[in-house]
Amino acid sequence: MFQDPHYDDHQRTVSVYDAESGLRAVIAIHSTALGPAAGGCRLWSYDTADAALSDALRLSRGMSYKNAVAGLPMGGGKAVILGPVPPERRDAVFTAFGKAVESLGGLYITAEDVGVTEADLAIVARNTRYASGVAMRGGIGGNPSPFTARGVRIGIEAAVRLALGRTDIEGLRVAVQGLGGVGSNLCRELHERGARLTVADIAGRRVEEACDLYSAQPADADDILLAEVDVVAPCALGSAITADVARTMRAGIVAGAANNQIAGDEAGRILFERGITYVPDYVINAGGIIVVTAEYLGAGDRGEVDRAIDRIGDRTSEILERSQAERRPTHDVADRMARAIIARAGQRGSATNPA
16 A cells, blocks of 8 residues: 555555455545545446555545645545445445444545445445435535536636636537536536537447437547547546547647546646646536535535535636646646645644644
8 A cells, every 4th residue: 555656645544344245445534634534435346456445545635635625624535345236235335334434433424426326325324424415405415416517617617718718618619528427417517508519428328318418419438538629528537638648639628527637747747738728627526525515514505505616716717827827737736735735734733732
């Protein structure tokens, strides 16, 4: 673990095994400087257990940065369940996972992520107090996907204003890769504002549905990142923007919902050097964790949540403007901002709890 490139002084990692259900999982807690480690649970079929651990480390650090930049009183954590999970064991697996979360005593707050459904999370919530994204309360809570999509759309609009000098997205060409809960809602958000969509997903049914609902054009999942469009919105899995993709893509803006979209610093530098505006994913995909946090804390109402998501546009503009002024890639600007917020919180904690 300590040699993994995504290990970043993580506070704790927990491996979970339950013989009766067959659950195999990793819970990674990156930081609790700002509050309990909050982040979703992902179910995925990894090639190896090491790959699952690496993904948990990478995603949990991203959650620390996301929550810090969003101004939330939450640290960063993530859980991954190693698939596949046979249908007949699914309820037992999520029951066991809920008990594992409960055993951490509130150090980690879970929610849904890729491969996990609302029904799965409801089972988790019956077995732990430390789950959110489950139930609506005053117009907030439940499935966070629509809130995430709204924040991404707001971030795209901010990037378009700065990079393209446009005040709206009417007629804007946007390629959306991945049509799951967030990607499909993003298509709706963009279509309602007049954007022209190109879409791709490994599930043909989702592509057909998006074409019918939003007058979208279909594209091959392997080629959509190189489409001749204004904006590419990666909304599938991470590391989609490799160095090779960054060298050849034709869009002027990369702004999507997927976590960890760029495969590394090199890809981010190439985008910057080519004049392609990359909006750091954890800055604009924070709408989901904003509403999940409000639900968990029982604080605020729908209006407050919407205003918090609206501020994603301001943060996006600030980061893009600083990138230009400081001549540094946007991902570097955002990472430094997040680390500074976490460091200040850690210093305050040390001052109030001296050894």
